[in-house]
Amino acid sequence: MGRVTQILIANRGEIAVRVIRACRELGIPSVAVHSDADARAPHVLLADRAVRIGPAPPAESYLSIPTILNAARESGADAIHPGYGFLSENAAFARACADAGITFIGPPGDVIDRLGSKIAARAIAQKAGVPVVPGGTSADQSTEAIAASARSVGFPVLLKPSAGGGGIGMKTIRDERTLAAGIDQARREATAAFGDGTLYVERLIERPRHVEIQIVADDHGNVVHLFERECSVQRRHQKVVEETPSTALTPRLRQRMGDAAVALARAAGYRNAGTVEFLLDPSTGLGAGGMDSASFYFLEVNTRLQVEHPVTERVTGVDLVHAQIAVARGEPLPWAQGSLAQRGHAIEVRVYAEDPSRHDLPQAGPLLLYREPSMPGIRIDSGVTEGGEISVHYDPLIAKLIADGETRDIARRRAVEALRHYPILGIRTNVSFLIEVLEHPRFVAGDIDTRFLDVEGEQIRARSAPAVSDGVLEVARAVFTAKADVSRRLVRRSAEREGGSTAGEDGGANADPWDTLRGYRG
Amino acid sequence: MADALGNGRYLVSGRIAYAVREKGRVWVFIDGRTYVVESNDRDAPDRVHVTDDQVALAAPMPATVIAIKVAPGQAVAAGDLLVLLEAMKMELPITAPRAGRVTSLACREGELVQPGIPLLELD
Numbered sequence: 053m054g055r056v057t058q059i060l061i062a063n064r065g066e067i068a069v070r071v072i073r074a075c076r077e078l079g080i081p082s083v084a085v086h087s088d089a090d091a092r093a094p095h096v097l098l099a100d101r102a103v104r105i106g107p108a109p110p111a112e113s114y115l116s117i118p119t120i121l122n123a124a125r126e127s128g129a130d131a132i133h134p135g136y137g138f139l140s141e142n143a144a145f146a147r148a149c150a151d152a153g154i155t156f157i158g159p160p161g162d163v164i165d166r167l168g169s170k171i172a173a174r175a176i177a178q179k180a181g182v183p184v185v186p187g188g189t190s191a192d193q194s195t196e197a198i199a200a201s202a203r204s205v206g207f208p209v210l211l212k213p214s215a216g217g218g219g220i221g222m223k224t225i226r227d228e229r230t231l232a233a234g235i236d237q238a239r240r241e242a243t244a245a246f247g248d249g250t251l252y253v254e255r256l257i258e259r260p261r262h263v264e265i266q267i268v269a270d271d272h273g274n275v276v277h278l279f280e281r282e283c284s285v286q287r288r289h290q291k292v293v294e295e296t297p298s299t300a301l302t303p304r305l306r307q308r309m310g311d312a313a314v315a316l317a318r319a320a321g322y323r324n325a326g327t328v329e330f331l332l333d334p335s336t337g338l339g340a341g342g343m344d345s346a347s348f349y350f351l352e353v354n355t356r357l358q359v360e361h362p363v364t365e366r367v368t369g370v371d372l373v374h375a376q377i378a379v380a381r382g383e384p385l386p387w388a389q390g391s392l393a394q395r396g397h398a399i400e401v402r403v404y405a406e407d408p409s410r411h412d413l414p415q416a417g418p419l420l421l422y423r424e425p426s427m428p429g430i431r432i433d434s435g436v437t438e439g440g441e442i443s444v445h446y447d448p449l450i451a452k453l454i455a456d457g458e459t460r461d462i463a464r465r466r467a468v469e470a471l472r473h474y475p476i477l478g479i480r481t482n483v484s485f486l487i488e489v490l491e492h493p494r495f496v497a498g499d500i501d502t503r504f505l506d507v508e509g510e511q512i513r514a515r516s517a518p519a520v521s522d523g524v525l526e527v528a529r530a531v532f533t534a535k536a537d538v539s540r541r542l543v544r545r546s547a548e549r550e551g552g553s554t555a556g557e558d559g560g561a562n563a564d565p566w567d568t569l570r571g572y573r574g
Numbered sequence: 575m576a577d578a579l580g581n582g583r584y585l586v587s588g589r590i591a592y593a594v595r596e597k598g599r600v601w602v603f604i605d606g607r608t609y610v611v612e613s614n615d616r617d618a619p620d621r622v623h624v625t626d627d628q629v630a631l632a633a634p635m636p637a638t639v640i641a642i643k644v645a646p647g648q649a650v651a652a653g654d655l656l657v658l659l660e661a662m663k664m665e666l667p668i669t670a671p672r673a674g675r676v677t678s679l680a681c682r683e684g685e686l687v688q689p690g691i692p693l694l695e696l697d
């Protein structure tokens with residue numbers, strides 16, 4: 053049981069703002085920390101106190117354990133909320149907090165350690181009876197023995213070099229006919245690439261959906277789940293759109309997945325809020341049992357508050373940060389499993405500073421104009437303001453826009469409408485890309501899997517980049533001329549001084565330069 | 575002509591647009607789309623002339639070089655991966671803007687590079 057009378061938030065941006073708001077709601081004094089780049093950031097201005105913790109690079113500020121513990125000591129904070137990212141899943145940090153007599157708002161260090169190791173976490177899942185992706189490395193590496201383990205794992209299978217990584221040398225085997233030849237070829241390739249022909253056999257899940265379960269556990273033996281979030285719209289393992297409920301789940305499947313997540317949390321001795329991630333194989337839901345009996349497999353546990361936690365809050369009506377603080381104080385969970393329910397639908401989109409037309413390149417720069425939409429069913433979690441800046445040092449997340457409604461379609465339409473009224477100027481963003489994702493027929497139909505953006509991304513990108521219209525040019529012209537005639541005359545005079553050398557393609561020396569605008573999509 | 579409504583808002587064809595000027599260009603937002611409009615004026619003080627290669631072969635922001643995938647003398651095709659950078663927790667691939675031959679490298683693996691400076695030269 054921990055003391056929580058003043059909370060230091062060891063983070064920045066939207067999640068720091070989110071946690072500080074919860075502290076204020078609960079009447080708990082908050083302490084923000086900031087690097088030099090964030091001296092006037094919203095989380096700093098919102099907190100009751102703020103402590104500078106170093107220069108802009110995260111290693112010297114938000115990731116420095118001694119500096120953050122010092123800030124807690126100096127400010128008198130007796131609890132630390134780590135947010136997500138940075139030190140949130142760092143077992144050494146959780147232990148250092150405990151050693152310093154500071155309550156870490158999250159699971160204990162040894163739980164973070166156990167679940168942070170893929171092998172240990174898989175073992176915990178198996179012990180708890182939670183399915184993992186079938187597979188293994190046979191001690192006998194003869195072709196016959198590997199073929200036997202492929203048959204027991206079930207087709208289609210993936211043969212992976214045990215020594216490998218990054219997808220090199222992986223081979224898909226769909227049926228018995230190509231099995232023996234495929235094993236020999238995979239072994240040759242593994243030997244050539246890694247000097248080791250040992251093969252790992254794993255069931256191939258062809259079009260998986262990413263479905264995760266929110267859990268919260270207290271010190272009194274209570275563990276509940278708060279249903280699922282579907283995060284299949286992702287690229288390079290970065291989530292882009294998240295929602296709940298999942299369109300793939302039936303009540304029976306939801307219960308099976310929730311029970312599995314709770315069993316795993318109990319087996320791991322879990323405390324506080326966490327998320328159990330699963331791969332769901334929709335192809336296993338085509339039989340007589342339908343999706344009720346579909347197969348899902350344990351992926352990993354995120355031992356922290358997730359970026360996408362607001363969609364769960366919108367449909368269950370709970371406040372997960374309040375719950376985290378209550379659990380850290382040693383209080384019992386405020387809800388029993390039976391009192392929790394999903395109502396309506398919520399969709400979150402992540403608004404990033406990035407350029408969809410250039411490989412989603414992160415963008416840094418000033419927010420010259422930034423206006424958040426305010427309309428029914430919209431929540432925006434952000435940590436920026438107009439006049440602020442997206443720094444090269446940190447994550448390019450600008451804000452999360454969460455829309456809810458009675459049905460999925462209403463939530464989706466609300467998200468689109470809000471994005472259409474969300475001007476962010478001075479930096480390129482993915483706003484128009486997000487609109488096209490939400491309007492894509494497959495997304496509208498709920499027909500998504502983790503390869504959705506790999507398959508549809510190019511078409512979505514092309515649609516999100518329309519040509520410059522006359523209306524856009526009219527606005528641009530109005531902006532230039534609104535800057536008073538002075539600048540116009542100055543430009544004219546400089547053209548005259550050049551002796552009319554700007555004549556030609558621009559329409560002559562006396563042409564108003566703002567009359568001939570060139571546009572490109574931002 | 576669009577009407578200025580104040581505070582960055584404009585009325586055009588019955589719709590509200592948002593716009594802001596940044597030196598020689600204007601950012602415009604209408605109906606969920608963002609555009610950048612540049613003046614054609616050659617004397618605009620902020621206009622910087624750069625070649626396409628300079629843009630394409632430089633880091634778009636301060637970044638760390640993770641891997642250099644080519645060597646001097648090597649022929650590359652348009653779209654080939656040349657250098658892999660990392661910034662803001664993301665990998666940034668620098669690809670060949672055109673076919674050519676690498677004449678020299680101007681960065682090392684592990685180096686922190688600044689934007690605007692080409693990381694290598696193509697002939």
